[in-house]
Amino acid sequence: MNTLLLALIRALRRHGWLRFLGFAYILSSLGNGLTQVIVFSTLLHWQASPATLTLVYLLSMVPSFIGSLWGETLCKHVSPLRILILTELLGLLALAFPLWGVLWHNIPALLAVQSLEALLSGMSYPALTLLFKRGLHHDELPAATAMETLIFAAHVLLGTGLGVLLFDVMSPLHLLAIDALSFAASAVLLLASASVFQVLTCHPEEKATVMQKRFWPTLSPLQKRSVMLLPALAAVGSPAMALLPALAQEVRPEDPASLALPLLFARSLGQLCGPLMLDARKMQRYGANNRLWLVCLGGFIGGYFLLPLSAGSLWAGLVIIFSAHVASNMVFALGTFGVLKHFPEDQVARASAMTWRSQVMTAAFFTGITSVIANNLSAFTALYSMSLLSLGGVGVLLWVYSASTTD
Incomplete structure (x- = not known):
């Protein structure tokens, strides 16, 4: 089976710039994870x-819209590698805020670094x-999806995991130095990476005509579907993910932390493994399969619905949450691939930015409603109502923007 992991390995062997980029973002994601652990x-x-902890969560997400x-x-004006280098240097400078916060017990400074990291992301x-899009061949685009998955895994498994292990061993100042x-x-x-990067596809002559037009009306139904599917996933996934600690509290009220922390790890592991299990040669076919999308999203929601039936069993809960996020992040990988696949080079940055903003606002909106329902009723009531509502909405979206439509 030609999995995304194998596709990534082949691309890494072929492109030196991708190897440098991969190592760079593993280190950067490790740093972001450490910062988050230090702050929380x-x-x-x-x-x-x-209220302050809730504000930290919002500030780690909403500024990325801007x-x-x-x-x-x-x-439109600067090389993408220069933009990435700029964000890393600004991220380094932003560490002055947690340093200030730790030394002078300043909570607003800790909140500021969360906002800046979200902005830079x-x-x-x-x-x-x-x-x-510029540096990979057309048939290598699945490797980009795998790379994004590994970057995310480095943030969660390396950065956050290492930070949790070292926080009680090293001082926050030493962690900030790392x-x-x-x-x-x-x-x-x-x-x-910039010194060895080679552009494989570039069509500057198309940019002037594209930029003069309004963007959304010019898109084909398939392109609109590609932009909207990741926000749809955020609508389905954000209520369950936000409620996971509260669900653990209801399942095991006597000691919720002993269940919640392993479940969070299982969630991250499932998010890593799900995309890497896909067959790179069948990505376009998978992305066009409405039934597969609904089965995966239904499996994700079903896993969370089954959590109360685990009766507080740690191993049962781990298997349930791991499986749920394997399913959901297969969908995430397909949505990411769809944007890369169905947009030309001169539109892909705009399309991905639009997708990112839509995801952020959708996640914030559904998380807010879910929190209100959970506070007034219960975590499971919020989960059942919001998840079923959002899954129904995704079903309608898939029906309206039928995958059978072609460019």
Whole structure:
């Protein structure tokens, strides 16, 4: 089976710039994960209010909306690799805020770094998509999806995992020093990637005509479907993901932490493994299969619905959540591939930025409604109502933008 992992290995062997980029973003993601652990752990140590912790979650997501607008604009005038190098250097400078916060017990400074990291993530996403489109052959695009999966895994498994293990062993200042080294090394590796990067596809003559038109009305039904599917996934997935700690609390009220933390790890592991199981040669066929999308999303929701039946059993809960996120992130990989596949080079940065903004706002909206229902009724009531509602909406979306429509 020609999995995404094998496709990535072949692309890494063929492209030196991709090897440098991969190492750079593994280090950068490790640093981002460490920053997040420092911020959350420090706030918990200071016994920050629940409102403050909720604000941290929102600030780690919403500013990326603005960042994606900036990234989309920069991609029209600046090389995507230069944008990525810029975001790494700005990320390094942003570490002054957690340093300030830790030394002077300043909570707003800790909140500021979360906002800046979200802003920089939004800036880098369109540039990264454009870079993959320019630097990879048409049949190598599945490798880009695998690379994005590994970058995400580095953030969660390496950055967050290492941060949790080291927080009680090392001081926050030492962790910040490791964090700074990761950003600096990432910038150096991106410079090395820029020195060997070769553009494989570039059609500047098409840009002037495309940019003069309104974007959305000019898209084909298949392109509109590609843009809308990842926000649809955010609508289905964000209520369940936001509620996971609260669900663990209801399943095992006597000791929720002993269930919640392993479930969060199982969730991350499933998110990593799901995309890598797909057959790279069949990505376009999978992406056009409405039934597969609904089965995967239904399996994701069904896994969370089964969590109460685990009766607090750790191993049963781990299998359920791992399987649920294998299914959901297969859908995520297909949606990411769809944007790369169905948009030409001069539109892909704009399309990916639009997709990113839609995901952020959809996740924020559905998470907000879910929190209100959970606070007033129960976590499981919120999960059942919002998940079924969003799954029905995705079904309608898939029917309206039928996969049988071609460019």
